[in-house]
Amino acid sequence: MxxxxxxxxxxxxxxxxxxxxxxxxxxxxxxxxxxxxxxxxxxxxxxxxxxxxxxxxxxxxxxxxxxxxxxxxxxxxxxxxxxxxxxxxxxxxxxxxxxxxxxxxxxxxxxxxxxxxxxxxxxxxxxxxxxxxxxxxxxxxxxxxxxxxxxxxxxxxxxxxxxxxxxxxxxxxxxxxxxxxxxxxxxxxxxxxxxxxxxxxxxxxxxxxxxxxxxxxTRPWSAAPRGESTLEGPGCAVTAPARFARVELPMAPTAATFVRTVFPGRPHRMLQVFRVPERVTGGGDALVRLARRMNGDWAREGAADIETDPRLVAALDGRPQVEDHVRFVVGGAPLQELQRWLLDPDGVVFRIGASGPRGLPVAKLVRDVEDTLRSWRRLDAVGPPAKPWWKLW
CATH class of the missing domain: 3.40.1000 (Protein Transport Mog1p; Chain A)
Known part of the structure; x- marks a missing residue:
């Protein structure tokens, strides 16, 4: 209609x-x-x-x-x-x-x-x-x-x-x-x-x-609930920063998206919590390689002029953590995303990314991610340490 x-x-x-x-x-x-x-x-x-x-x-x-x-x-x-x-x-x-x-x-x-x-x-x-x-x-x-x-x-x-x-x-x-x-x-x-x-x-x-x-x-006003969001897809819970609201988008089944917007059209800022489908062994270095490969693959989804430079940063509660500031163009619009990648001992990887237009100070995206990480918690139990595929014992 x-x-x-x-x-x-x-x-x-x-x-x-x-x-x-x-x-x-x-x-x-x-x-x-x-x-x-x-x-x-x-x-x-x-x-x-x-x-x-x-x-x-x-x-x-x-x-x-x-x-x-x-x-x-x-x-x-x-x-x-x-x-x-x-x-x-x-x-x-x-x-x-x-x-x-x-x-x-x-x-x-x-x-x-x-x-x-x-x-x-x-x-x-x-x-x-x-x-x-x-x-x-x-x-x-x-x-x-x-x-x-x-x-x-x-x-x-x-x-x-x-x-x-x-x-x-x-x-x-x-x-x-x-x-x-x-x-x-x-x-x-x-x-x-x-x-x-x-x-x-x-x-x-x-x-x-x-x-x-x-x-x-024509009907009484009722707002969406606030506070912690339980995200079934990525299997974790977060409290999104102020003005971010949950929205359903045709994304990967293990992703959850929040937007922070004012005017219609493309949301001014977006926050995504994503659970990587594949498990990783090899610690922080392997996490860096994964971030570089997956961000480079955005070209298959229509992104152009992708610039990515993942690097290890301080661990989060013992988890190896990688930060990447990705610059890219979609539909002629220059955009950016600040990401943190987390690696649990059982090889499960989570990515939290905050994105917005290229002119937005990156410090604002860093704050969005860090505010989200402070509330982030995994829902399922952490399994035994992941082993390389060739180790059968």
Missing amino acids: TLWGSLHDDSLGVRVELPDLPGQPAGDAQHVLHDEGGGLSWVLTHSPFPVDLRDEVADALFEDLLFQDIEDSARAEMRMEHARIAAETGAPVQSRLDDPRWSPIVSAERTEIDGGPALAVLRRTSYAPGHETLAAELIVPLDVTAGGGALVIGAVARAGVTGLREAVQMLALGDELAMPSQDRVDALALDEQMPDHPLSRTRRALAWLLEPGRVTR
Whole structure:
């Protein structure tokens, strides 16, 4: 069934009242409405990835993580969009992302829909000379009884001529050479002077969408349980770090996956716990060889430009441990994964890997893995020491 059909038969547990506009599906999980008079498009997306917003906003640490994830995700998506524009035009994009003090986020705030959490974000998805795109998005985590995931209702507007808001503010400052701050450029007061600017259009659309009754839940909100996860496939249990949520993906039967995401599409960060089907003898050196071989085999699964450099690190509770920082490309997107491989005395190998876009500091992936390892425990008993195949006694 298409997303449009799911919204009308109540299978997602959310009802959306949108303008009566022409539109068409963009696959089973997306529907686009065209508002030519309003100068924007409405894009509805059903993401299979759960967005963990929690209900208890009093957790300051969680709030810091959430809004840092919003920033990191927006920057990663803008980098990908600028790379696409550069590939199409054959010219490099002069990106504001080169300035670490600049943010693509115009506004981001929590809201609530019928007792369940939601997130309202206004952001730039591209911002370069001659190309500016803004997206206003209401991200609604879906009830676990509706299969989880998230519904994203977005309004998107583009401009081929850029710098108009900046020019108006330069005149207001009385200095044609002074670059106004982004806060001044994005000020709400400027929308009245420039009602057709993409920022003005999308901000109005988001305010309209947040009016009572536009988006409603049709069943009571219930979040996925938190705490320790018992992973039957890999035969172990972990407590995933904050904002990581369990998701079922078509992976190996001995793998379990968690995602940490905000916007639809590819999850910003992923955590995988994997039990290697084969047993290993030979200690740490054999574990290094196994990591190098298995990571190199990702090429058979569609990865390209794989860089892998496994090395022995300090043992974990007596278990040999290997770390590998793998860099690779999937679907044109540069990605990375930080892995720890553990070898039990009976030859059973576990791998815990945290992945994300290449621009994400690797220290964040290291922290994800180490936080997971602190809670990791094997479910089945450790058997007798593994022997080489040629030793029959």
